[in-house]
Amino acid sequence: MVETEKRISTAQLFTVIFILGMGLKILMLPVLMLKVLGRDSVLGLAAMGVVELLCLGAMLAAIMLSPEKSFYDLVSELAGKIAAKIIFTVFAAFFFFKLVLLAGEVRVFFSENLLQNFSSTVYSIPLCGLCVVIGMGTLRAIGRASQFLFPFIAAATLCLFVLIGMGVDFSEMFPFGEYGIKSIASDSFKHAMWFGDYSSLVVVLGAVKRTKRTVAAGVVAGVLASLAVMFYLLGLTASFSNVCYLIRFGQNVTGMSHYALGDVMQGRLDVMLFCLWTVSVLVEAGFYAFATVSCLNNVLPVKKEILSLAVGVALFVLLLLWQSTSDLQAFAVKYFAVPAFIFQIAVPVFALIITAAARRRKKKNLDASSALQNAAASKSEAAFCDAKEKGAECEAE
């Protein structure tokens, strides 16, 4: 049974889904896709976005069906402990790689835009520290933190979009279809690692205070996040589609900053807005650290604090080894496209099957126990009647 205090509310789930759906994708994905697909990146992103939203739907269904037990408990009850441990090891590995990718991109964001004199090793230390701190925390704390930060993130995002929207000539994003459907499909598929963020919601299964609005809130959050990503890509496409070569590999959201508020005379307030928005990416990184630690905690009988520290150290070592984020991205595109795509679809489907089976099992057990109770009750009633009859006979005698 998941402890009540560790559960998150529907509002908190909403903010977590919004942050998961938006953070990593806006940070780098539009640029990466634009470089490969030009104007057609919009179509590719839309297609992948639809798949992702379907996966979110499945995940939300699993959340609604899930009894108040952790997903690990459900899997080990239905498939056995060994199978559950293997499955959760795979989950942990996937979430950890996502975390590495995310951390690498955050490093690029700051190193290219704000602190050009710093070595990437220095950047990595505080980021790993953040992952350690959030990793050893509770889901409830993550939920509350996202809820608290959500208004600031939303305001920064909205400000950026309004400012970008006023500056971009959106007619420049046409025409579509230069690359052909096959090319769009294959190139979008290659970026599967940047999708499938909702599969990490397995760690919240059984830990959500469900209401009638949970599904609606989840769907709205997912759609809003997808729209935000899409809007950003549209702006980027309209601005750079003719001159893709201007975006050197690795450039990120600040490529759009020339539309945003501020100049040298007034002070670059857009930098502040970007920093505020980046908090969403940091929360997402923390969530992945938490997901990794939670999965490992089920597999290894080690304290959460130690696991979190180990994840932080491992992250630091990998970031140290992978000094170039473009290499990391190339690695993700080359070797992780297929596994990531499978993972993205398989996890929600698997979660749905497991929770549905657990629910059916619970219902059967309930039926059986109520039948037993009824039988016992009728037995005792019969015995009571017998006794009463006997009593009456005695009285008559």
Next chain:
Amino acid sequence: MERVKAITESFELPSTLVAREFGVGKKKAAMLFHPDMTDELILRSVLRACSLANKCSGYGELLHEILAVSEAEIADDSDATQKILSGDAIIFLDGASGCIVVNAKKWDKRAVTEPPTETVVRGPREGFVEDFKTNITLIEKRLRTKKLAVEKLKIGREGNTAVAVLYVGGIAKKELVKEVISRVKALDIDAISDSHYLVPCLEERPNSIFPQVGTAEKPDVVASKLLEGRVVVLVDGSPIALTVPFLLIEDFHSGEDYYERTSFATFLRVLRIIAISLAIFLPGLYVADLTYHYEVVPLKLLITVLNALKGIPLPPMWEILFILLLFEIIREASIRMPKSLGTAMSIVGALVLGDTAVKAGIISSPGVMIIALSSIALYTAPALVGTSSLLRVLFTLIGGLGGLYGLTLGVTILIFYLSSLNSLGAPCLAPFAPLITNDLKDGIVRKQLLTLGTRPEAVGSPNKRRLRWSKRKNG
């Protein structure tokens, strides 16, 4: 009198106590008391009353005579020592078990004045004093209800300090009351000299830099907290009441908010939040911008600041830390030093250390201005001064070492940390995280008093309804 001898000899110095022997009718009697803690006049009149009571044969009749001159009661022998140490006089009657406890306490106490940390322009000016009974009376005077419970405990092996746990029955959650009492009772200590000794017992994370227990020095504030379902702890000898559960937003509230117009109270709350944010983050942002992100500062301002920084030997981070250190030293010294030296100190602090250091080119005027603004802003939420001061230093370091990247990371970690903080089951970031829509009425915005119909949900009172009001139609 064996009992008098036994009690007197149980003291390290038997001469600490005074015993007066006298006769009541045909029986011998003795009065035992602590001369430093008792009122001589009361004792004299009690003795006179006792000597006149010739026909008395037991405690009941003697008590009747004593009650005419002083407050008294019959108690067990076992309570005698403790009562003497509390300033009572004890009368033993030979051959009878038990004793008479005469209330003859006398010690100096401060008058009820306005507390220095919670001064108000509008509203009651009464503040707690060091006297336990006065403090309880001040609360009872405001809450004249049978439901007000005052559970009295004794804490401290040597000190035997009186501690009172106050709550309003039916409004405070029973589990909360039980938890507070059990936590206070669990403290095994020689003596407590102030209510702050109990703070770590009531906190879930005593090592945290954030307070999880509220403090109040005004009975009107405490009374309203009791009515919100909170539990209050008073300690004898301390003018500060502890309130639990405590939410972080309470630091930005003032008792006066409820006596002001709604719009102005809301404005003041927003102002306090902005001020505290400035106090904590402004030095860090200044350092980060001047070290790494010149582009964030408007060009003209940047030129002015850079001109002022010309010739300053220290980089921005060290300069700000140096000024912070100076400020903290001046603050600490001005609190500790004799008041007569205050003027001289402010001259030394402001002129010698501030003005001269700027003129000498050791520190820059923008740096002094930043710290001055931040330091003034710090005092808009007096309860948070300690926490904010530490955070200010921390974020200055983070800004200097990691620029905006460091600050963004730092803020995220800070919010995550605060999200995981609870005060006796209530989330410290409530009503924002978790979002409690009902409690937002008295969060940053203070809605009109008649709309605050329910008690704060974050506190978890079983009795939710607080106020009902319907407009009467005249004629």
